Amino acid sequence: xxxxxxxxxxxxxxxxxxxxxxxxxxxxxxxxxxxxxxxxxxxxxxxxxxxxxxxxxxxxxxxxxxxxxxxxxxxxxxxxxxxxxxxxxxxxxxxxxxxxxxxxxxxxxxxxxxxxxxxxxxxxxxxxxxxxxxxxxxxxxxxxxxxxxxxxxxxxxxxxxxxxxxxxxxxxxxxxxxxxxxxxxxxxxxxxxxxxxxxxxxxxxxxxxxxxxxxxxxxxxxxxxxxxxxxxxxxxxxxxxxxxxxxxxxxx
Numbered sequence: 001x002x003x004x005x006x007x008x009x010x011x012x013x014x015x016x017x018x019x020x021x022x023x024x025x026x027x028x029x030x031x032x033x034x035x036x037x038x039x040x041x042x043x044x045x046x047x048x049x050x051x052x053x054x055x056x057x058x059x060x061x062x063x064x065x066x067x068x069x070x071x072x073x074x075x076x077x078x079x080x081x082x083x084x085x086x087x088x089x090x091x092x093x094x095x096x097x098x099x100x101x102x103x104x105x106x107x108x109x110x111x112x113x114x115x116x117x118x119x120x121x122x123x124x125x126x127x128x129x130x131x132x133x134x135x136x137x138x139x140x141x142x143x144x145x146x147x148x149x150x151x152x153x154x155x156x157x158x159x160x161x162x163x164x165x166x167x168x169x170x171x172x173x174x175x176x177x178x179x180x181x182x183x184x185x186x187x188x189x190x191x192x193x194x195x196x197x198x199x200x201x202x203x204x205x206x207x208x209x210x211x212x213x214x215x216x217x218x219x220x221x222x223x224x225x226x227x228x229x230x231x232x233x234x235x236x237x238x239x240x241x242x243x244x245x246x247x248x249x250x251x252x
Contacts, residue, residue, distance in 0.1 A: 005030055005031065005032045006030060006031050006032065006053040006054050006119075006122060006123065006126055007032050007034045007050075007051075007052040007053050007054070008025050008031050008032060008033050008034065008035075008052060008053070008054045008055070008056065009033075009034065009035040009036070009037065009043060009046065009047070009052045009054070009055045009056070009082070010022050010025060010033065010035070010036045010037070010055075010056045011036075011037045011038075011039070011040060011042075011043040011055060011056070011057045011058055011061075011066065011069075012038065012056075012057075012058040012061075012087065013038050013039060013058060013061045013062065014058070015038070017058065017087070017108065018036060018038060021056050021087060021115075022036050024112055024115045024116075025056070027112070028115075028116065028119050030119070030123055031054070031119055034050055034052055035050055035052065039061055039062070039063060039064070040057075040061055040063070040064040040065060040066060040068065040069040041063055041064050043055070043057075043069065044064070044069060044072065047073075047082070051080055051082070052082050053082055053083065053122070053126065054082055054083050054084075054085065054103075054122050055082050055083070055084050055085070056085050056087055056106075057069065057070065057084050057085065057086055057087065058086075058087050058088060059086055059087075059088040059090065060088065060089075060090065066084075066086060066088070070084050070086075070101075070102065074101055083102075083103040083122055083125060084101075084102045084103060085102065085103050085104045085105070085106060085118045085122065086102050086104070086105045086106065087106045087108060087110070088105075088106075088107065088108060089107070089108040089109075101152070103118070103121055103122055103125060104117075104118040104121050104122075106118055128150065147161070147162045147163075147200070148160060148161045148162060149162070149198050149199070151177060151186055151188040151190075152188050152189055152190060153186060153187065153188055158186065158188075160177065160179060160186065162199070162200065162203055162204075162214075163216065164179045164180045164181070165177060165178070165179055165199075165204070165214050165217075166178040166179060166180060166213075166214055166217045166228050166229065166231075167211060167212065167213040167214060167217070167228050167231070167233060168192065168195060168199075168211065168212040168213075169185070169210055169211055170191070170192030170195075170209070170210045170211070170212075171210075173189060173190075173191065174187060174188065174189055174190070175187075175188050175190055175191070175192055175195055177195075192206075192210065192212065195212070196212055199212065202215075203215055203216060205239075205242065205243065205246060206239055207226060207233065207234075207235045207236070207239045207243050208233065208234055208235060208236045208239060209236055209238065211233050211234075213226055213228060213233060214228070215246070217229075221247060223235075223244075223247070
């Protein structure tokens with residue numbers, strides 16, 4: 001499978017820094033520069049006219065800074081929201097960059113080797129988003145590989161198989177994912193709603209404002225709770241109707 005070229009935008013209010021980033025993009029074979037802007041406001045207008053895959057974004061800029069632009073893009077909820085690589089001279093923004101799901105964080109001054117490392121990270125991410133190629137499977141062929149998702153844990157993506165997930169607990173900006181064979185949950189910086197959209201509805205159900213459970217791992221049920229292992233999880237009124245429908249199928 002041939003990976004398409006990643007379209008890029010560079011945003012920086014310093015002309016020299018903007019020129020350097022654009023030059024780095026243009027000398028990278030799998031990147032294509034389609035926009036360069038000296039302010040985040042101009043970049044936001046440009047994104048409406050020309051969506052891109054990747055933005056190299058300065059943070060400290062007048063009027064609208066890079067973090068504010070990233071938050072606007074993150075809240076849009078669009079499937080084609082571009083990934084962001086922050087470029088800044090100030091390392092105190094690293095945690096804030098992580099909170100808006102930045103792909104990487106380049107501390108100025110940086111060279112082409114550091115830039116290329118971030119670009120390769122973007123390429124790897126794009127590869128994972130490519131739809132699988134449909135290939136007819138003969139009757140004698142083995143079953144397809146298990147399904148999984150990637151969870152952002154610190155500054156890496158961790159693969160977790162759906163079949164190993166017991167339940168998920170939401171804690172404001174974080175989730176705790178409890179898995180088979182481990183007493184310690186996986187802590188990931190994402191919302192419960194965002195994770196719910198990634199989990200297949202045929203295998204997982206949200207039964208509470210703070211909980212999603214694996215239907216395969218339910219050990220026992222009542223009209224107001226489910227038991228997974230030794231843990232009893234309540235069913236809130238907001239999710240009673242879909243749970244009741246599931247319960248009727250489960251007991252039939």
